[in-house]
Amino acid sequence: MPPFEHAIAATRGARDYQEDTAAFMSDGSEPVAMSSEGPGFDRGGFAVLADGMGGHAGGALASKTVCENFLEFVASAKGDVGERLITGLGAANAAVASKISENPLLAGMGSTLIGAAFGPAGVEWVSVGDSPLFLFRRGEMALLNEDHSLAPELDRMVAEGKLTAAEARHDPRRHMLRSAVTGEEIDLLDVSQQPLKLEPGDYVVLASDGIATLETGEIARVIQGYAKDGASAVAKAIIRAIEALREPYQDNATVLVVRAVG
Numbered sequence: 734m735p736p737f738e739h740a741i742a743a744t745r746g747a748r749d750y751q752e753d754t755a756a757f758m759s760d761g762s763e764p765v766a767m768s769s770e771g772p773g774f775d776r777g778g779f780a781v782l783a784d785g786m787g788g789h790a791g792g793a794l795a796s797k798t799v800c801e802n803f804l805e806f807v808a809s810a811k812g813d814v815g816e817r818l819i820t821g822l823g824a825a826n827a828a829v830a831s832k833i834s835e836n837p838l839l840a841g842m843g844s845t846l847i848g849a850a851f852g853p854a855g856v857e858w859v860s861v862g863d864s865p866l867f868l869f870r871r872g873e874m875a876l877l878n879e880d881h882s883l884a885p886e887l888d889r890m891v892a893e894g895k896l897t898a899a900e901a902r903h904d905p906r907r908h909m910l911r912s913a914v915t916g917e918e919i920d921l922l923d924v925s926q927q928p929l930k931l932e933p934g935d936y937v938v939l940a941s942d943g944i945a946t947l948e949t950g951e952i953a954r955v956i957q958g959y960a961k962d963g964a965s966a967v968a969k970a971i972i973r974a975i976e977a978l979r980e981p982y983q984d985n986a987t988v989l990v991v992r993a994v995g
Contacts (some may be wrong), residue, residue, distance in 0.1 A: 735754075736776050736994050737776070737784050737851050737991050737992065737993060737994065738963055738994050739757045739778075739780065739964055739989065739990065739991045740963075740967075740968045740969075740989075740990050741756075741757070741968060741987065741988070741989050742965075742968035742969045742971065742972040742987070742990075743753050743755070743898040743972065743985070743986065743987040743988070744972050744975060744983075744985070746943055746975070746980070746983030746984050746986055747981060747983040747984075747987055748983075748984070748985055749825040751786050751793065751798055751819065751985055752784065752785035752786065752793050752795075753782070753785070753796055753941045753943075753986075753987035754783050754793075754797045754800045754986055754987075755780075755782040755786070755811050755939065755987050755988075755989040756780075756804060756939070756989075757778055757779070757781075757785070757802065757809060757989065757991070758778050758779045758780040758781075758804045759776075759777070760777045760807065760808075760852070761837065764867045773866055774898075775853035776974060777850075777853065778823075778850075778851055778929070779803075779807050779848065779849070779850050779851070780803060780847075780851065780937075780939055780989050781799075781800045781803050781821075781846070781848045781849075781939075781989075782800075782806055782846075782847045782850070782939040782940065782941065782987060783795070783796035783797075783799040783803075783844040783845060783846050783847075783876075784786070784796060784844060784845040784863075784864050784941040784942060784943075784985070784987075785797075785844045786843050786844065786860065786910075786913065787839065787841050787843060789844075790839075791839050791841070791842035792844070793841070794832065795829055795832075795842045795843055795844040795914075796927065797843045797875075798825070798828050798829055798830065798832055798842045798844075798937050799825040799828070799846050799914055800825075800905075801828075802824045802825045802827075803821040803824065803848050804821070805824070806820055806821045806823075806824035806825075807821030807824075807848065810851055811983040814850045814852065814854075814857050814928070815924065815925070817850070818848050818850060818857065818858065818909050818924070819859060821848055821859075822848060822859050822919075822922065823962035825844075825846060826914050826919060828846070829842070829915060829916040830916030830917070831916075832916075835895065836946075839941065841915075842915070843913040843914055843915035843916070844858060844913060844914045844915075845860075845861060845862025845863060845910070845913060845914070845941070845942075846859075846861050846864070847860045847878065847941060848860070849937065850926075851931075851937075854928035854930070855928040855929045855930040855931045856925075856929050856931060856937055856991075857927075857928050857929070858878060858924070858925050859923065859924050860914075861881060861912050861914055861919055861922045861923070862912060862914070862963075863880050863881055863884065863908065863912060863914050863942050864939070864940060864941050865880070865936070865937070865938075865940050865942070865945075866937070866939055866940075867940070868929070868935065868936070868937055868938075869935065869936040869937075869938065869952075869953060869956045869957075869960075870932065870934075870935050870936075871934075872953065872957055873953065874949050874950070874952060874953040874956075875882055876949075876952035877925075877929070877937075879923040880912060881912040881913075881921045882907065882909060882910050882911065882912045882942075883904075883906050883907060883908075883909045883911065884901075884907050884908070887901040888901055888907070893974075901931075908942060925981060928987065931993040932993060932994025933993055933994065934960065934993065935993045936956055936960065936964070936967060936988050936990060936991070936993075937987050937990075937991045937992075938952075938956075938971075938988055938991075939988070939989040939990075940949065940971075940986070940988045940989075941985060941986055941987045941988075943983065943984035943985050943986025944975065945973070946978055946983060946984075946986070946989065947975060947978075951973040951974065952971065953969050955967070955971050955974050956971070958970065958971075963992060964990045967990050968988050968989075968990040971988050971990075972986060975982050
């Protein structure tokens, strides 16, 4: 199995604060703090990305708490990779509950979570919320995880002729979450059933939902254009493409890009 190259890039968008957190931890080592610098190379490890909610302070604290606790517990947990990912998610959720218990003013804060494990067998993941996990392979993009927002329901209404595509895309309910890491029982979660084998040249992208400003096909074109330059070039190019659109209500956007190196 080839080594993995990883990099992170982010933009605050139209907001004056950042509620996203992302990190990569080599298996058995310390986590790499969120940074747009890179790249790093590892034989394997754990990637995590969280998109916080609950206002400036609450959202940032929630995403940081989720990422730190997920990585801490997934690194020390026993069992197979899938069990370790679930353990990390449970620890992250408990940590959010603890923060809210210590300070009731934080009630309502929470976060999405994508946790992914990279190793000889490929990639495995657990996710809660609407942060997408993409696979780019030979020019094609695939969404690997489930979307726990109302977006899939609105798209279903389009298919049934109850809404137009434009109405669904701009519906204010589109980004309302049906499940999140809030310290309470998690209603929906997505877990890979088996490792997804990766090929040299594959890119796996963990992202906050701010990436939705770009059409999936445009993300694929950006990755294709910078694929030979590596993970750091791809991560920065995706963020530049988002910023270039100058969306007046652009949400925070963060990408954690992992490349299987040939």
